Amino acid sequence: xxxxxxHGPRSIDRLAYQSGMxxxxxxxxxxxxxxxLILCLAADxxxxxxxxxxxxxxxxxxxxxxxxxxxxxxxxxPLAFLLLxxxxxxxxxVFAPAGDWNLRLPWFYVCADADSVRFAAALVLKALGxxxxxxxxxxxxxxxxxxDVLRRAHLPPLLCELMYLIYxxxxxxxxxxxxxxxxxxxxxxxxxxRTSCRSFGGTAGNLLVLSLRRSRIYADAMxxxxxxxxxRFLAEEKPVRGAQVLWMLLFWAALLAxxxx
Amino acid sequence: xxxxxxxxxxxxxxxxxxCGVVPAAGAMHIMEGFLPPSMCxxxxxxxxxxxxxxxxxxxxxxARERRAITLVAMAGAFIFVISSLKIPSVTGSCxxxxxxxxGAILFGPAAxxxxxxxxxxxxxxxxxxxxxxxxxxNTFSMAVAGPFVSxxxxxxxxxxxxxxxxxxxxxxxxxxxxTYCVTSVQxxxxxxxxxxxxxxxxxxxxxxxxxxxLPLAVLEGVLTVIIMIxxxxxxxxxxxxxxxxEAGA
Numbered sequence: 001x002x003x004x005x006x007h008g009p010r011s012i013d014r015l016a017y018q019s020g021m022x023x024x025x026x027x028x029x030x031x032x033x034x035x036x037l038i039l040c041l042a043a044d045x046x047x048x049x050x051x052x053x054x055x056x057x058x059x060x061x062x063x064x065x066x067x068x069x070x071x072x073x074x075x076x077x078p079l080a081f082l083l084l085x086x087x088x089x090x091x092x093x094v095f096a097p098a099g100d101w102n103l104r105l106p107w108f109y110v111c112a113d114a115d116s117v118r119f120a121a122a123l124v125l126k127a128l129g130x131x132x133x134x135x136x137x138x139x140x141x142x143x144x145x146x147x148d149v150l151r152r153a154h155l156p157p158l159l160c161e162l163m164y165l166i167y168x169x170x171x172x173x174x175x176x177x178x179x180x181x182x183x184x185x186x187x188x189x190x191x192x193x194r195t196s197c198r199s200f201g202g203t204a205g206n207l208l209v210l211s212l213r214r215s216r217i218y219a220d221a222m223x224x225x226x227x228x229x230x231x232r233f234l235a236e237e238k239p240v241r242g243a244q245v246l247w248m249l250l251f252w253a254a255l256l257a258x259x260x261x
Numbered sequence: 262x263x264x265x266x267x268x269x270x271x272x273x274x275x276x277x278x279x280c281g282v283v284p285a286a287g288a289m290h291i292m293e294g295f296l297p298p299s300m301c302x303x304x305x306x307x308x309x310x311x312x313x314x315x316x317x318x319x320x321x322x323x324a325r326e327r328r329a330i331t332l333v334a335m336a337g338a339f340i341f342v343i344s345s346l347k348i349p350s351v352t353g354s355c356x357x358x359x360x361x362x363x364g365a366i367l368f369g370p371a372a373x374x375x376x377x378x379x380x381x382x383x384x385x386x387x388x389x390x391x392x393x394x395x396x397x398x399n400t401f402s403m404a405v406a407g408p409f410v411s412x413x414x415x416x417x418x419x420x421x422x423x424x425x426x427x428x429x430x431x432x433x434x435x436x437x438x439x440t441y442c443v444t445s446v447q448x449x450x451x452x453x454x455x456x457x458x459x460x461x462x463x464x465x466x467x468x469x470x471x472x473x474x475l476p477l478a479v480l481e482g483v484l485t486v487i488i489m490i491x492x493x494x495x496x497x498x499x500x501x502x503x504x505x506x507e508a509g510a
Contacts, residue, residue: 131392212335
């Protein structure tokens, strides 16, 4: 599997387990990430967004020991949405030429003016800042810990159970699918578009059948071990250090100062 | 045409198609940070009643039969995996199904709304599709509007005695289209255009995403039909287990 540029579900999960910031307290990381996210969105200033992007990239590199190439590769996952959405915000469709730039098409004009382009650029920067804040959580905290944080935030237990199980089953299914995909490939199942469609339908259908059978086995196994509606995991103690909180507050204060300028 | 010329034409045609289809990778998740805070809250509040209704229905199912929880969880994992798989495409680019139509037909729209929230959360933290603040908006478009429309169309087609394959195709393809339209409306309400207001902006967003979303909707419909054929051929007991048979035929 191509590791470097793959952005399948396995890659972010793997990076989260490898991160140097894994030892940090998950509640602290959640507060830091969500707080920064909200600040970045509420301030809505290009300077703040740029600062968030740079500081968080430095943090991921310095403390998380994440290669910058991987990090920026991941940051550009929503690139297509960003470009298309940004273009739609920047441009305007009118029937008479307007604005600073015009593109003449059969029935209408696509036009843009300097203000709308500036607005779209700020929006793109803000979205990238927000994505970096989300990555601060996603790339350093394993999904189990995230669910644990949600559980402590009094999310209904049923939803937490479902999340634990879904997280586990996702990887079970991906393994199953990988094997089926390989088996279909060995029989030239991905030879051309038509055959690929048939193979995809067949493997996806088979995946559902096998997964439902598997779910019965899991239910039996869990019942045999005395499952009574609550999965409990032993969580590592990860104390918050005073210096971390101090740095967080300093960072936020700096962002607020940037926003006020 | 000589062989060389033919090759050249084919190559350029591929390149042209590639330009149109490659951006489909991101599907239609509104990315993190793209919506202003007021919109995030608004769409979250709108999606909430549907999710709550789904939560209560799942809670009832699980209270009646404890073992059903693995079945429900497996359904959620299935939706996640289906939506993360690369689907076949003519150009070799990377695109994904939404899986909402299939989920709604198999598991019913109420369950899909709850599973949808969880799947969207995992998509955000594991795949970087969508985001935490845009969870509400994405939930409404992908886990509420799409599935409910898919399910409605499917039921309607069955009532009207339309061929089953045709109804599955229509349900999945139109569910996908509705998701795309709702997302465009959500973006347009947040960013109305200077001259045309919200309607003008809706047209812009629809137009920008149309080249990738229209072929994808058709493909999603076709693939869903193939999956359903495979399931009906050799998974009758499983289909009955998820409640498809009583709901369907």
